[in-house]
Amino acid sequence: MKVILRNPRREVEVAGGRRVKDVLRELDIIPETVLVIRGDELITADQLVREDETIELRPVMSGGAP
Amino acid sequence: MKCRKCGGAAVLELRRHNAAFCAPDFLEFFKNQVKEAIRKFRMFERDEHVLVAVSGGKDSLALWDVLIEEGYRTTGLYLDLGIFDYSVESKAKCEHFAAAHGVPLLVVSVAEEVGAPVPVIKNVTRRPPCSGCGLSKRYLMNRAALEHGIPVVATGHNLDDEAATLFGSVLHWQTDALPRQSPALPSTHAKLARRVKPLYRLSERETAAYAFLRKIDYIVEECPFAKGATSIAHKEILSRLEDVSPGAKHNFLFGFLEKARPAFERAEAVVLNECVRCGQVTTGTLCAFCKLADQVKRRT
Secondary structure: OEEEEOOOOEEEEOOOOEEHHHHHHHOOOOHHHEEEEEOOEEOOOOOEEOOOOEEEEEEOOOOOOO | OEOOOOOOEOOEEEHHHOEEEOHHHHHHHHHHHHHHHHHHOOOOOOOOEEEEEEOOOHHHHHHHHHHHHOOOEEEEEEEEOOOHHHHHHHHHHHHHHHHHHOOOEEEEEHHHHHOOOHHHHHHHHOOOHHHHHHHHHHHHHHHHHHHOOOOEEEOOOOHHHHHHHHHHHHHOOOOOOHHHOOOEEOOOOOOOOEEEOOOOOOOHHHHHHHHHHOOOOOOOOOOOOOOOOHHHHHHHHHHHHHHHOOOHHHHHHHHHHHHHHHHHOOOOOOOOEEOOOOOOEEOOOOOHHHHHHHHHHHHO
């Protein structure tokens, strides 16, 4: 499966047929720091992602001057 | 995972609330949190005009969207920081949002007001870029509100922003900063607009989810100067804490607001003067913004 990451935008291939939370663990991403997007919808960490699917892990953290 | 409210398929899990929601019920939850924030801190009345400071990011545009949906009279304020393509793109997002919703947007250029854009200010002051940027933003937001007769400025600060700021202040025991940290700061001078943060009850993941589900076109890329900022490092630490202890950020901030903040309030009020040059409020004679503009003028 394909995973789209941001800042900077890049793509990585990981094994599919797994739950989102397992993919996050493999990529060492804390679930609370991203939205998981499949197509035009959000999905939860318990969802299964097939080998032929693409998900985007969109970071939610922003910062800088208060 | 099932929606806590309707039992349908959930799109977002909120571990700190031990809940998950479908899209419509999450949007409802989000709006209710904003309404509760406005009510609890009496941020503004139904008929008050609100100046919403927008950056083109998820938080401020989500805030503006909720306030419009709730029927408030709003005007947006975009401060053009002059940070390369980041500012060009974020300004376009704000203009697009304002046009699509038929709401007014004010645009103020930091380069015109200070004498140079944020990247030059950073080099001139030799301080972290967020320092001159934050100072300019707070000054220009207040001035815009006064010039347009708007009594209150609303910003998109969320639960993570507030928890990270509190963490930084406590880490260094900045006891003068602690009483100023509040979801609502009243006007303490005729030339100071009220400042409110209606998203303080919502995490940045929740504001991102709201913006996504409402199809708000926001800038996902981060400000190029935010990389390495202390506030980001503090957020990362708190997110790791939140991961092993859901609700930690919420309890840290809300516990402070309810139990600790009153203990840090000053006994005597700070004396506020008007800047001898620009007339805006300062604790000295020449305000920090005018000093910054002088510094920029001398070195450019």
